[in-house]
Amino acid sequence: MTITTGVPAPTHHTPLALARGLLTGAVVGASLGALVVGGIIANAALFTAGLVLPVVYGLLFFLAGMPRRAREAAVVPRTALATIESLKAVGGESSDVSVRFELSVVPDDGPAYRVEITQDVNLVDLSDYRPRGVVVVQYPPDRPWRVRIVKRPTPEWEDRVASAHLDPAPVTATAAAPPEGCAFGFMVLLGLLIGAVAVVLLFRADLFDPDDTDAAQPSVSSTSSTTVVTSGSGTITLGPGQSFLDKGELDRAVGSLTRGQDKRRAITVVVQERMLSVLFSPTDTQAPGLDPRALPYDRFPALVEEARTTLGVHAPTWQISADRLTGPSVIRVVVTGPDGMASLEADGQGRVVRRTPAQ
Template identity: 50%
Template sequence: MTITGGTGTDEAAPVRDDSRRLVRGFLTGAVSGGTLAALVAGYVVGSGALFLAGLGPALAACVIVFVAGRPRRAREAAVVPVTALARIESVRAESSDTGDVPLRFVLTVAPDGAPAFRVETRLHVNLVDLAAYPPRCTVVVAYPPDRPWRAKIVESPGPEWTVRAADAAIDSAPESALVRRPSAQRDHAAVRFVGLLLGAAVVVVPLRGDLSDAFGSDGSGRPPASAGPSASGSSSTTSSSTTVTSSSMTGTVTVGPRQSLLDEGELRRAVASLTKGRGAGKTRAVTVVVQERLLSVVFAPDVDGVPRFDLDSLPYDRIPALVEQARTTLGAGTPAVWQLTAVRLTGPLTLRVTATGPHGTGTLDADAEGDITHRAPAG
């Protein structure tokens, strides 16, 4: 049985998308751009309200898209795919690090009662099955009738189609009969990109002054030489042995190679260097992380409901002993790297010390007074 291919340009032409999809694409881009800009700008300028507000439109858009897309997904699922025979015009293997090789096919599809057309498709084939897909052989494909560019090779077509494929000989369709995704899809990408830029501009433009201050007026990301923390929103100072970097949202202190934050009074001095110059109520933190020579603090934004604690409430005098117990009594082995994390989630302030060594990682939990409440040995 020989099936002759035609151009198929009329019957196989895909249906172009309507203007409503362009509008949805623009709105999707605008929401994405506005959300990303709000998250980044809120973090940079230290506005917790702006940061959290950026999440609202994104969550709402996800819910709306999911709910609005249910009828379309139901319609697409209800469409009975067209099954047809196809001739492999060419096959090209792509690189892969696994036993399944991605193959890119160019097929001539010959549906029953309709002109043939060409289509490109991909299929992941195991190495042992590569010989089953040589050029000019006949395979079975399935595709939605209104989206023929989504044709896929059916690996197990069933007895009837297997017999038909074995007996059929399909003539090649001309290269001009190749069907592709509608060009409107590329238009949608351009519209989404424009919406993303406009959405980001709506958020960034009103805050350009604050962002300029946060990154430095010379555009280098560093504050001007004469500006202090109150003028630029961030500062960095370096002494012979200690480096302090502070902004409205975060702060870090790195001590010299021959120092340790466990040295007497060193941790308290490091915290004081980050809180110096901050007004009342600005010394509260969300998280404090202490390592041998590095202190990291995430300061609490002015947003109700965010868990926080006062840095003065840390049991500084008890922390060296807690770290020493974690390193020596949890079975991590020697040498052991330690880290202390202070956080207040739903209840009171808690401290967790982790010690990692050649025998694994152990943890030690303590309360706000520095009294041990739980141990988890390594291994």
């Protein structure tokens, strides 16, 4: 029989869809901004909000779409015959195989059209599908591209399959879901920028303006060193000719950073030749951390000397880091030089527990 070709041309660009794209982008941008800004300024509540926001939005989006999905489910699908133009297995490692079909769908009350779908087929039934074979399909009347092959058609449709001879639909008559288009992508990008910028602007004071109570203070222990203390960190830089491996220098420096903060814990402590940095745990959380005053600073010079002389790195620079993410405190000494990088680890009492020489 001769089939008159033609394809429904659904459109997809509605103000509601564009608004949804803008809102989705804003949520993603605000979430990313909250994670980054919250981490920088050590604001646990903001960081947590960045994690929770997309989850809440996803839940609300799901709930808001329930009436639409209920309406779509209530629509009686249309049933038609279709010819398999081609098929190809594209995945599957179990009893079901994902197969990509190209079909020529021939509705009883409309023009024939082509459509590409992917559907899982049981290995036992795979031999029932072959090129130019006729199958029964169903699809929503308003979305003809959402075709599904009926695996167990009724006896009436089985009789029609047995006697059907269908002409292939032309390739030009292909039904597909309408693309989102440039407008939708632009709205998502615009929303992402708006969300990220809004978070940065709301917390710009914490990001760019030092608080009066946390302003940089010159060190009282030495005119040739500089101390900078903020709400989330503290840094001391020594002048030329000084070293934190000098006897008692680290104890004095850590004492000046933690003065008046007896119970304050640190996420990490980093020591270099002339720089000490302490990243403090947020005061309103129970995050893991260590007491920066309890580290065995008298053992640091010996650990550095051992790392510099026994790990196979000549003329190295060194760095010590101490943290307690899980379990006991860990002290790491990393040395870097022309021969590469090596390290050793010590426990909270300064006893070496692991060595990693240069390769």
